[in-house]
Amino acid sequence: MANDFNLSIPAATVQQVQQHLDAIKTILAPYLTSLTPEERKTLPRMADKTVAFVTKTADYAATTPAFVPPFVDPVQLTQDVAGVAALTPLRQQFEQLALDTDSTVMVAGSEAYTTALTVYANIKFLAKNKQPGAQAAYDDLSVRFPGRPTKAAAAAKAKG
Numbered sequence: 614m615a616n617d618f619n620l621s622i623p624a625a626t627v628q629q630v631q632q633h634l635d636a637i638k639t640i641l642a643p644y645l646t647s648l649t650p651e652e653r654k655t656l657p658r659m660a661d662k663t664v665a666f667v668t669k670t671a672d673y674a675a676t677t678p679a680f681v682p683p684f685v686d687p688v689q690l691t692q693d694v695a696g697v698a699a700l701t702p703l704r705q706q707f708e709q710l711a712l713d714t715d716s717t718v719m720v721a722g723s724e725a726y727t728t729a730l731t732v733y734a735n736i737k738f739l740a741k742n743k744q745p746g747a748q749a750a751y752d753d754l755s756v757r758f759p760g761r762p763t764k765a766a767a768a769a770k771a772k773g
Contacts, residue, residue: 618721641703644696659697668694733758 648656659667671694673680674687681687733754739747 616724618717618724644700664697667697 671687671690674685674690678687736747736750736754740751
């Protein structure tokens with residue numbers, strides 16, 4: 614079996630990363646806004662193509678006040694554009710870190726699950742062949758097996 618994830622991450626490293634993440638959250642907290650999933654659906658989105666449009670519009674608003682309706686605050690528009698510019702590189706790094714972390718968890722989890730299935734199949738084989746201790750291990754694991762329920766588990770579920 615190939616094993617692509619073959620590192621042990623020291624607890625001290627995980628703790629250090631957690632401390633840094635906590636510090637990042639604390640530092641950014643005054644500048645971040647939380648939205649509900651519903652709120653996220655209703656907001657217009659600024660994407661790559663709209664960044665140039667919004668930036669250029671903010672420039673016009675700042676340099677030509679006659680273009681700005683009285684109910685629009687050009688200073689606030691400039692602050693919003695600056696916020697996007699400041700946070701976008703951080704978001705990109707966070708997204709890449711999240712993707713790499715998720716991919717690593719996926720690889721490690723896949724390898725652990727595949728190996729556990731192999732061990733489980735061997736325990737099942739050994740239990741059928743009356744290997745001492747194998748039946749108890751099989752019974753213990755079979756109730757936790759995420760696949761189809763065993764006949765005993767199905768019968769117990771039907772009674773309960």
